Amino acid sequence: MYSPSDFPPFAVTVDLVVLTVRDDALCALLVRRGEAPYRGRWALPGGFVRATESVADAAVRELAEETGVSGLFLEQLATYGEPRRDPRMRVVSVAHLALAAGLPVPVAGTDAAAARWVPVDQAPALAFDHSRILRDGVERARAKLEYTPLAAEFCGPEFTVAELRRVYEIVWGVPLDPRNFHRKVTGVEGLLVPTGETTGRDGGRPAAVFRRGPAQALYPPLVRP
Template structure:
C-alpha cells in the first residue's frame, strides 16, 4: 500500500478515573450512574472523552472529575492504558486511566452525563452482583491493586490517620485497604522496624478498652525501608486467615 493511500484509523481518546478513599474504616471507590447510552443506568467509573485536540490528558481527567463528581484538587497519577478492540460499542476507544487515593474526600455531586454519583465499598463494587459498564471492573481492580501496593512501599497509610494516631489505628488503615486482618504483634514489630515510617509523639492515650496506647505521627520518610509486604498467612483458632506484613521479600 502506498503511503498516500493509507488513512489512519478512527480512534477516540478518553479518560477514566479510579478514585479511592476510606469511609467508616472501609475502602470505597467513586462510581457514577450512567445517564446516557451505552450502558444507561449501569454503574461506571467517572470519565469521558477528550473535549478536542487541544485538551491535555490530565486536563481532561480533572475536568471529568469536576463535572461528574464535583471533586477538585485531588492528586491524580496515571494508572494505565486500556484500548482493547470492542471495549466500547461506540467504536475504537482508547482510555487513559488515572488513580487518586486520598483521605476524607467529600460526598460527590453528579453532573453532565452522570445520573448519580456515590461512594461504594470496593468489595461490593468488584462483586459479580454489580453491573459495571465497559471494562471498568478490570480498571477498578487494577487501581485497587495499585493502592494496596502503594501501602506496602510508601508511607501513604499515615495520610488516612489523624495528626497523631495509635499503631492500632494505623493497622486499621492497612486492614481496610488490603481487605484482610493482621496480627497486631507482628504488625507492631514491622512498623517499628521500618525506619522513619512513624515517630513517637506526645503522651499516651487511653483506648476504648481503657488501656493506655502510645501516640505516633507520620515520620520523615516517604518510601518504606524495609517495605510492609503482604506475604505470610496464619490460620488462628477459628480457622480465619490472618495475613501479616513481612520485612523485605521474606516471610513473616
C-alpha cells in the same frame, strides 16, 4: 508514504479510579450513566479527551464535571485498548488512580445521573471494562501502601499503631497480626515519630501515640501477607 486514510480514526478517553476509606471500608467513586451506551449502569467517572487538552487535563476536568471532586493527585494507572471495549467506536482509555483521605460527598454533573461512594467489595458489574479497571486500581492502591507512608494520611495528626493497622487492614482487605505489624512499622526508619503521650482509646493497656515522620518511602517495605 504515510497517508492518514490508511489508519481509521479512534477516540481517547480517560477513566478515573478514585478510592478512599469511609465507614471502615475501602470505597470507590462511581457514577450512574445518564446517556447511552449503558444508560443507567454504574461506571467509573470519565469521558472523552478533547482535541485541545492533554490527557492529564481531561482527567481533572472529567472528575470535577461528573462528581464535583477536585484537587487530587492523579497518577496514570494503565491504558486499555481492546478493540471492542466500547460499542460506539474504537476507543482507547488512559485510566488514572487516586487514593486519598477526607474526600467529600460527590455531586453528580454533566452526563452522570448520580454519583456515590461504594465499597469496592460491593461494587456492581460496571459498564464497559470498568470492573477490570477498578480491580487494577485497587491492586495498585494496595501495593502503594507497601512502600509509601500513604496510610498515615487516613489517621488523625496523632494516632496509635492499632489505628494505623486498621487502615492497612481496610485497604488490603486482610486481618493483620498486631504484634508483627507493630514490630514492622516501628522498624521503618522515619515512618513514625513518638509524641511521648499514651491513650486508652484503643481499649486495653495505654497505647503509645505517634505522628507521621518525614519518610517518603518505606524501607524495609511493609509486604502484604
